[in-house]
Amino acid sequence: MSPLGSDLITITARPDVVFAEGQGSWLVDEAGKRYLDLVQGWAVNSLGHSPALLAQALAAQAGRLVNPSPGFYNRPMLDLARRLVELSCFDRVFLASSGAEANEGALKLARRWGRKERGGAHEIISFEQGFHGRTLAMMSASGKPGWDRLYAPMPQGFAKARLDDIGSVERAITPASVAVMIEFVQGEAGVHVADPGFVRELRALCTERQLLLIADEVQTGIGRCGHAFAYERYDVEPDLMTLAKGIAGGAPLSALLCKERFNCFEPGDQGGTFCGNPLMAAAGLAVVNEVCRPDFLAAVRQRSEQLARGLQAIAGDFRLPGERGLGLLRALVLPVARAEEVVEVARGLAPVGLLLNAPRPQLLRFMPALNIGAEELDEGLALLRRALRQVLG
Known part of the structure; x- marks a missing residue:
């Protein structure tokens, strides 16, 4: 055997x-x-x-429509996007399958905006010990020791600051900087909770320097921190946010959310075979409606x-x-x-x-x-x- x-x-x-x-x-x-x-x-x-709530949502949707292709609208996709907009400070939603995929989409959107509005600014500032996923780009964005050598050569354009040290963020900013990406709780690093004062300073700094503030809420979003989203605990509004993990209660689903003025993808810039499929969207809608009561x-x-x-x-x-x-x-x-x-x-x-x-x-x-x-x-x-x-x- x-x-x-x-x-x-x-x-x-x-x-x-x-x-x-x-x-x-x-x-x-x-x-x-x-x-x-x-x-x-x-x-x-x-x-x-x-x-039972998730099993029923999946079974009911599976009997109607599983995947008409991301080139068409479907009702669960529209309903889940509307619900996430209602619950949050954001205006637009892109549905994907994993946290790494949503985070990758966030960086693509930030760089697209940097090309259109900031003269080609493209560098992302993230944090030491941070974790954003396992694609090559997300490994570069993460601050996990040794990941910059595991699959070298790695994608470039990522600077590192230290959590709760606003001076380190300021020193990392260059004319090519376009965004700062943060986990409000660094889960993989050992559940390090960002200081509220630091987060408010970071929000103000990003506004002053015309940098996008990207909140990676893959682990903290959808009720995990006692509110629909962890940013509510800090009394700030990010420009972009990513969700995954608990959004569909175990089914593979993630989301990228943005404010309207950062909705700058052109048709064909972003997509994916399973993005926005009604089966996962129905699961997500059922879970979000339950958890966010x-x-x-x-x-x-x-x-x-x-x-x-x-x-x-x-x-x-x-x-x-x-x-x-x-x-x-x-x-x-x-x-x-x-x-x-x-x-x-x-x-x-x-x-x-x-x-x-x-x-x-x-x-x-x-x-x-x-x-x-x-x-x-x-x-x-x-x-x-x-x-x-x-x-x-």
């Missing part, structure tokens, strides 16, 4: 677990073991695993406070450096580089396992379903204590 996964191209180290089904905050493997999932596909399953978002903020308090108590009891985050995107900092060991031990707990994420050697990240119950969250915190006790003593 071939080793598990031997037919797949190697892209990551996967444990020898095959998941068979999931419901809400729970996954079940082929052996029947249950796992409480506090990762949810890296903040993708905003309503948990296999929500005021009462749903209020519940997200309640669960966020519960998770933060629980992690703070654990940090105190285990003498850990602390916790941080925004909404239901949070991190627990460990005193030693043993986060991966905690992840493995938590997954192996019996009779119920716990699924965690370790984006950094000394850090655990938590991205539960936005509708996780209070009792489930308490159970997750109790399981986390068990895992930490085994690893740290």
